[in-house]
Amino acid sequence: MGSSVTLFKAFDIEVRIHWSFVLILVYGAFYSPNAANPLIGALYGILLILLLFVCVTLHEFGHALVAQHFKIKVPHITLLPIGGVASLERMPDKPLQEFFIAIAGPLVNFVIAGALLPLLLLFGDLLNNSLNLNTIQRMLAQMQAPGVTNLLSYLVVTNVALGIFNLLPAFPMDGGRVLRSLLALGISYVDATRVAVFVGRLMAALFALWGIVDVNIFMLLIAFFIYVGGGSEREVVESKAVLRNILAEQALTNNAVNLYTSERVDRAVELITNSYQTDYPVLDLAGRFVGVLTRARLIYALKEIGPEARIVDVMLKAEEIPACAPNQDLAVVWELMATSASRVVAVKRGPELLGLLTLDDMTEVFQVYGAKLAGPGRAAATTLYQPKPEGVDG
Ligand SMILES: [Zn+2]
Numbered sequence: 001m002g003s004s005v006t007l008f009k010a011f012d013i014e015v016r017i018h019w020s021f022v023l024i025l026v027y028g029a030f031y032s033p034n035a036a037n038p039l040i041g042a043l044y045g046i047l048l049i050l051l052l053f054v055c056v057t058l059h060e061f062g063h064a065l066v067a068q069h070f071k072i073k074v075p076h077i078t079l080l081p082i083g084g085v086a087s088l089e090r091m092p093d094k095p096l097q098e099f100f101i102a103i104a105g106p107l108v109n110f111v112i113a114g115a116l117l118p119l120l121l122l123f124g125d126l127l128n129n130s131l132n133l134n135t136i137q138r139m140l141a142q143m144q145a146p147g148v149t150n151l152l153s154y155l156v157v158t159n160v161a162l163g164i165f166n167l168l169p170a171f172p173m174d175g176g177r178v179l180r181s182l183l184a185l186g187i188s189y190v191d192a193t194r195v196a197v198f199v200g201r202l203m204a205a206l207f208a209l210w211g212i213v214d215v216n217i218f219m220l221l222i223a224f225f226i227y228v229g230g231g232s233e234r235e236v237v238e239s240k241a242v243l244r245n246i247l248a249e250q251a252l253t254n255n256a257v258n259l260y261t262s263e264r265v266d267r268a269v270e271l272i273t274n275s276y277q278t279d280y281p282v283l284d285l286a287g288r289f290v291g292v293l294t295r296a297r298l299i300y301a302l303k304e305i306g307p308e309a310r311i312v313d314v315m316l317k318a319e320e321i322p323a324c325a326p327n328q329d330l331a332v333v334w335e336l337m338a339t340s341a342s343r344v345v346a347v348k349r350g351p352e353l354l355g356l357l358t359l360d361d362m363t364e365v366f367q368v369y370g371a372k373l374a375g376p377g378r379a380a381a382t383t384l385y386q387p388k389p390e391g392v393d394g
Contacts, residue, residue: 006018021053028050055112066101072090180193193237249326292318
C-alpha cells in the first residue's frame, strides 16, 4: 500500500486512502445518467459513492475496535476501490476472538441500515402507502435519480447488501473468517484454515463466473483477491504450525562466536569471511550481553568509518533487540521479528544471553522441518522473509 495518503486518525488508527480510489469516484459520476441536470446527476453519484465509503470505513472500524478490545493493535485502515482493509498487527489467538472480530464489520452495516430505515419510511411516505413489493420495486428503480428518499433507499439497500455479501463464506472475506473460527472450535486451526480456503476458492470461482457473465470488473477483482489471499494466508498458518513445534533453544547454533566491546570492526570482517554467521552478539569484558553487530551495521561501519571503527560505536544496543525465553516457540520468535521489524531476536534466560536467532536461522529451520511436513518443491519459505501484519478484509 505504498501509494496511499492518510485522511485522519481515530482510536489510534490511521485511515488511509489509496490513489486508485479516484477511479471509483469517476465511476460514481456516471451512476446517475438519467438525471434532469447532468451535473447534478454526476455530483449525486459522487455523493453516493462517498457515503458508501463512509459506511465501508465504519465497517472496518467495527473489525478494528473489536480487535483492539482483544489487545490486538490496528495501525491502519486503508480504503481501496473494492472496499476497505483493516490491518491487524497479529491474528487473534482464540477462534472466538476471530469470530467476533470478523462478524463485527457486517453487523455495523446492518445497524446502519436499521438506523436509516425509520428515516426512509418517514421521507418515503411509506407509512401512508402500504409497504408492498410494488413500492419496494419502485424505490429500487428510482435509486439512481437524485433525491433524499432515493439517497436513503440507496444507503439502506447497499448496507444490507454489504452485510450479506461480506458474510458469504469466501475466506479471507469476513464470512470465511467466521467459518474458519467456527471450524477451529472442533478441528485444528491448520485444518480449519484449509477447509475455509477450499470453500473460499469455490466461492471465488462463482464470483469470477458472475463477473464474466455480468461483465463486472469488481467481481473479477474480488474473485482474484479471494483466490490469492486465501492461498497465502493458508501458507502463513501452515508455516506457523511448523514453527510452533520448535523451541527457541532448539534452534540456536551451538558454536556461535561472540564479539567483545574492546574489539574493532576488522575482527568481525575476519570472522564473517571464515564462517556462515552473519550477526554477532557483543559482550562486555564482564561477559554481559550489551549489543548485536548485524551484517548491515558491519557494512555500514566499513563504508562510513573503516575497519578501525569500534564495535561498541556501531552495534545495535541490547535494549533495541527483542528478546524471548529459551522455552518459547519459534512462532513467537517470528511474531517478535514481524512486530519489531528486527531480523534478530536474543534468546535469554533471565539476564544471561544463550544466543541469537536471525531471520536466516528461521528460514533454515523452516526448510528443514517444513520440507518434512509439506514435501519437496514448496516455496512457502518465501513468506518467512516478509513477516508482515495480516489483514482482515472488508
Ligand atoms: Zn469486513
